[in-house]
Amino acid sequence: MTRIKKGFTLIEILVSIAIFAVILSGVYAVIIYVFKVTYISRVQVLETQVANEVIETLRNLPYESTGTIGGVPNGVWPQTTTTLRNGASFLVQTTIRNIDDPFDGLAGGSPNDTSPADFKLAEVRVFCSSCTGGQVRPTILTARISPKNTEADSQNGSLFIKVFDASGLLVPGATVHITNTLVNPNVDLTDTTNTNGELKIIDIATSTEGYSVVVSKNGYTTDYTIPETVNNPNPVKPLATVASQTVTNLSFSIDKISTINFSAINPQCSGLSNISFSVSGSKVIGENPNVYRYDQTVSTNSEGTKVLDNLEWDTYSFNLSNGSYDVAGTIPTLPVFLVPDATQNLSVILHSHTTNSLLLTIKDSATKLPLTNAAVSIDKGTFSDSLVTGRGYLRQTDWSGGSGQENFIDETGYFLQDGGVETNSPAGDLYLKKIGNKYQWSGELISSTIDFGTASNFTNIIWEPLSQPAQTGVDSIKFQIATASSSAPSSWNFLGPDGTGETYYTVSDSNISAVHNGDRFLRYKISLSTANQNFSPQLSEVSISYTSGCTPPGQSFFYGLDSGTYNLTVTLPGYQNVITTADVSGRSQVEVLMSP
Incomplete structure (x- = not known):
């Protein structure tokens, strides 16, 4: 008879090993956790022993010597020290405060309690700075130390400090650093506000404008008293004075820090490097003259950006220091209202400098929010110009730089023409080319590739002059537009207002076909023609209006102006028309408020 031996299959063995591994890993995790808890407990026991030793030492000191070096009360014990236990290093921080018992006022x-230092409260914090194992909080012990004799009247005073945030709420756990080198012994103490955001320094030596107070907290701004200096002769929060048997109350404001991500760009969204701006807040630390808490000059990096961090909540203004550019708009509008614990992006759009320019910002009179699609017109004498807020404008007013320019870098250049267009006689305008005394019948010119910097929506094509000699015939100037998502498409397809190549833009300020929206690069084609070779159409300027992420809201920028007073008209459906004047001299900025 044959006996069949049974065993385990390979799959059964693998499953068993997997189950055993899972159980073993769980047991291992429990063992590690137990060791960790045991280790932390041992560390806390050692910390408690160290703290108790300090407390007992303080209790055995003479009462008048019970204090910290440089603290209030002043004494013989160091505010910070280190000690070794079982090969581990422990950081010991000692704070001793005078306490005013309400029993006697x-x-x-x-x-009024004229001798408010009724007893002392010692607080000892011990933390193992060299230990591992996950300890995150120190061990804290406190002890009351009372005098043996009856208190006598003190000639010292008291310093009460309250710390608020931007909303007026009290800030607990704020670090307060107080120094005074005019008293003997010198005061140099660091303490924290209690749960009510208060710190009361009892029985502190009298001093006239001698106490420097700095209030801070991790991740928060800093507030402080300020000494009188040549540059700040009248500080708004001078060094604190403490008078005999009186209370000096001080208030400080801190809150979470904020950041401004600043960028300087051209109208096509390209970053501009080494652009300097003066940046100032509205809060002052000195008066007559005003000294601002934040007043810095900053410059953009190679990418046209600058991060302004560790900022206090405030209202910030930016003024261009670079003479090669003018501010053509900002996103959002200035000034920047920065709130606590915020990150604010600010883009400043810059245009090449002209002697006189005008930046108009149109806002709702109630909300102060910028208004888009407001029609803005200025005129002076025979000059007039019109723009629409919330739209970018790219203009070409001169083609005398010649052909062969692939990309729109030189604003007087273009890509190609068929030989029928005169670009330099006179310079700045386009005519049909003359052969002898006669103009050619027609001519075409194609612009360089214009980079709008980002995907854009193209709104209108505008050209000047609006009227042409009647002898040139109907539609003697007409345009087509080609756009692409890259600067070098396989072909440029020139289209008219219906989105096909069969039509042309023949009326200035025509809406551009929506088929181009979302593209970044653009070329335009100009077609000139005449019905009489003794006359030629004339083109002095062409503009493409667009919207994109680089278009400043509620703003219009006029440049190349003469100085003087301009008539200004602003219209927007749903709002009352505004008719006023604007004085232009150098870099001029005007804010217009519109009422519904």
Whole structure:
């Protein structure tokens, strides 16, 4: 008889090993956790022993010596020290405060306690700075230390400090650093506000404008008293004065820090490097003359950006220091209202400098928000110009730089023409080319590739002059537009207002076909023609209006102006028309408020 031996298959063995591994990993995790808890407990026991030793030492000191070096009360014990236990290093921080017991009245209260230092409260914090294992909080012990004799009247004073945030709420756990080198012994103490955002320094030496107070907190701004200097002769928060048997109350404001991501760009969204701006907040730390808390000059990096961090909540203004450019708009509108714990992006659009320019910002009178699609017109004498807020404008007013320019870098250049267009007689305008005394019948010119910097929506094509000699015939100037998502498409397809190549833009300020929206690069083609060779159409300027992420809201920028007073008209459906004047001299900026 044959006996069949049974065993385990390979799959059964693998499953068993997997189950055992899962159980073993769980057991291992529990063991590691137990070791970690045991380790932390041992560390805390050592920390408690160190803290108890410090407390007992303080209790055995003479009462008048019970204090920290440079602290209030002043004494013989260091504010910070280190000690070794079982090969581990422990950081020991000691704070001793005078306490005003309400039993016999309070300092500054009714009745006024003229000797408010009734007893001392010692707080000892111990933290193992060299230990591992996940300890995140120090061990803290406190002890009350009372005098053995009856208190006597003190000639010192008290310093009460409250710390608020931007909303007026009290800030607990703020670090307060107080120094004074005019008293003996010198004061140099660091303490924190309690859960009510207060710190009361009892029985502190009298001093006239001698106490420097700096209030801070991790991740927060800093507030401080300011000494009188030549540059700030009248600080708004001078060094603190403490008078005998009186309470000096000080208030400080701190809140979470904020950031401004600043960029300087041209109208086509390209970053501009080494552009300097003066940046100032509205908060002052000195008066007569005003000294601002934040007043810096900053410059953009090679990419045209600059990060302004660790900023206090405030209202910030930016003024261009570079003489090669003018501010053509900002996103958002200035000034920047920065709130606590915020990151604000700011883009400043710059245009090549002209002697006189005018930046208009149109806002709702109630909300102060910028208004888009407002029609803005200026005129002076025979000059007039019109723009629409919230739209970018790219203009070409001169073609005398010649052909062969692939990309629109030289604003007087273009890509190609068929030989029928005169670009330099006179310079700045386009005519049909003359052969002898007669103009050619027609001519075409194609612009360089214009980079709008980002995907854009193209709104209108505008050209001047609006009227042509009647002898040139109907539609003697007409345009087509080609766009692409790259600067070098396989072909440029020139289209008219219906989105086909069979039509042309023949009326200035025509809407551009929506088929081009979302593209970044553009070329235009000009077709000139005449019905009488003794006359030629004339083109002095062409503009493409567009919207994109680089278009400043509610703003219009006029440049190349003469100085003087201009008539200004602003219209927007749903709002009352605004008719006023604007004085232009150098870089001029005007804000217009519109009422519904």
